[in-house]
Amino acid sequence: xxxxxxxxxxxxxxxxxxxxxxxxxxxxxxxxxxxxxxxxxxxxxxxxxxxxxxxxxxxxxxxxxxxxxxxxxxxxxxxxxxxxxxxxxxxxxxxxxxxxxxxxxxxxxxxxxxxxxxxxxxxxxxxxxxxxxxxxxxxxxxxxxxxxxxxxxxxxxxxxxxxxxxxxxxxxxxxxxxxxxxxxxxxxxxxxxxxxxxxxxxxxxxxxxxxxxxxxxxxxxxxxxxxxxxxxxxxxxxxxxxxxxxxxxxxxxxxxxxxxxxxxxxxxxxxxxxxxxxxxxxxxxxxxxxxxxx
Numbered sequence: 001x002x003x004x005x006x007x008x009x010x011x012x013x014x015x016x017x018x019x020x021x022x023x024x025x026x027x028x029x030x031x032x033x034x035x036x037x038x039x040x041x042x043x044x045x046x047x048x049x050x051x052x053x054x055x056x057x058x059x060x061x062x063x064x065x066x067x068x069x070x071x072x073x074x075x076x077x078x079x080x081x082x083x084x085x086x087x088x089x090x091x092x093x094x095x096x097x098x099x100x101x102x103x104x105x106x107x108x109x110x111x112x113x114x115x116x117x118x119x120x121x122x123x124x125x126x127x128x129x130x131x132x133x134x135x136x137x138x139x140x141x142x143x144x145x146x147x148x149x150x151x152x153x154x155x156x157x158x159x160x161x162x163x164x165x166x167x168x169x170x171x172x173x174x175x176x177x178x179x180x181x182x183x184x185x186x187x188x189x190x191x192x193x194x195x196x197x198x199x200x201x202x203x204x205x206x207x208x209x210x211x212x213x214x215x216x217x218x219x220x221x222x223x224x225x226x227x228x229x230x231x232x233x234x235x236x237x238x239x240x241x242x243x244x245x246x247x248x249x250x251x252x253x254x255x256x257x258x259x260x261x262x263x264x265x266x267x268x269x270x271x272x273x274x275x276x277x278x279x280x281x282x283x284x285x286x287x288x289x290x291x292x293x294x
Contacts, residue, residue, distance in 0.1 A: 003208070005081045007173035008072030012159060016265060049225075073105070073160035076173050083177040083208035085149035089138040091160045092171045093119045104137040106157035109144040114162065136174070179208030181257040186268030187239075194249035194276045201229065201257025201268060209261050213240045217255035219248075221270060251276040 051199040090104040105114040117139040130245030142149050159173050179192065187200035199215045229240035240257075247253065 002176050002178055003081070003083065003201075004052075004084060005079055005175045005177070007076040007079060007154065007157065007159075007175060009159075009171060010077050011075040013073040013075055013087060018115050023061060028221075041082075042263075043236060044211040060183040071160065071162050072171065074152075074157055074171065076157045077160055078156065079151050079152060079154045079175060080174065081177050081208065082206060083179045085154075086142050086158075086176045086178055087138050088149055088154065089136045089176075090171075091136040091174050091198055093134050100216055103162040103263055104135065106137070106139065106143070106164060106264045108153060110144060111144055112141045113139075150167045164247055177208070179261065179263050181207075181263050181266045182207040182211045182261050182286050184257050184259040184266055184268045186255070186257040186271050189253075189255065189273040192276055194197075194278050195247050196243060197253070197273060197275065198241050198249065199227065199257070200239070200241045203236060203240070203257075205261055206234075206236045206259070207261050210235045211259040211261045213259075214239065214258050215242050215244075215255050216258060216267070216283070217244060219251060219253050221254050223254060223256070249275050249276045251275050 051073035060118045088106075090106050092104060103114045103116050107113075107114060113262055139149075142153055145153075154173075154175065157173060159171060161171060182203060185202045185204055187202055189197045189199055190200040199217060201213065201215065202212065203211060210233050213231065213234055215227045216223040216225065216230060217227060218224040225244075227242040227244055228244055231238065233238055234240060251274065252272055254270055254272045259266055
């Protein structure tokens with residue numbers, strides 16, 4: 001199953017070589033000297049959340065390009081997702097009837113990648129009257145490394161556009177990713193006594209969502225018992241434990257940590273410990289030892 005995260009512009013970056021015309025969060029009136037009233041009205045009326053098809057409540061970004069070779073470049077918000085990135089798409093929402101030539105731009109590793117939409121001869125990219133329409137350039141792999149994207153490569157990513165004489169309402173990055181099985185580690189037991197011990201585990205990667213945490217344990221490698229973790233649910237980086245009782249002194253026990261998310265369940269390695277012995281003169285178990293000696 002695929003999931004998406006929207007990375008919105010949060011800082012404007014100067015992009016020399018053309019007219020800077022876009023300002024994050026700036027109402028269109030800022031460009032009133034260039035934008036006809038009718039165009040301002042149309043663009044304002046089209047002001048919709050990002051993403052336009054629902055799921056977003058912010059991202060009202062206004063742009064206007066009244067001169068040739070207008071440019072806008074933005075530092076995008078950083079991703080919060082965990083999982084495997086499947087694609088990164090630069091998206092813009094221009095007004096088709098006005099649109100001539102425009103480019104979708106992505107900067108990664110300090111290198112600019114751009115794709116042109118439109119007719120170099122100067123004809124509109126859309127039939128008259130089509131109006132607002134999302135355009136995107138999707139990168140299945142990082143165009144610089146040619147390898148699968150990593151979330152680290154999306155930190156402080158830059159995206160934008162280069163447009164000739166058109167109206168613009170939105171620019172953002174649409175990241176598609178998949179969740180995976182959690183990665184879990186079993187940690188050596190602690191607090192080992194004759195009749196109880198504390199099992200420990202660590203969630204190294206939740207696979208994209210908080211996981212249910214638990215242990216399997218028993219007096220053979222087949223395990224057979226389950227103990228809920230404390231805490232019972234957690235994200236990546238959660239250390240958890242469970243104290244088990246009713247154990248027999250001086251006996252080996254086996255256990256492993258487990259974690260479950262919507263993709264499935266994964267386990268850490270099986271570890272073992274031996275319960276402590278009861279010192280001589282320690283009651284019931286000591287009497288058993290004396291009897292066996294006799």
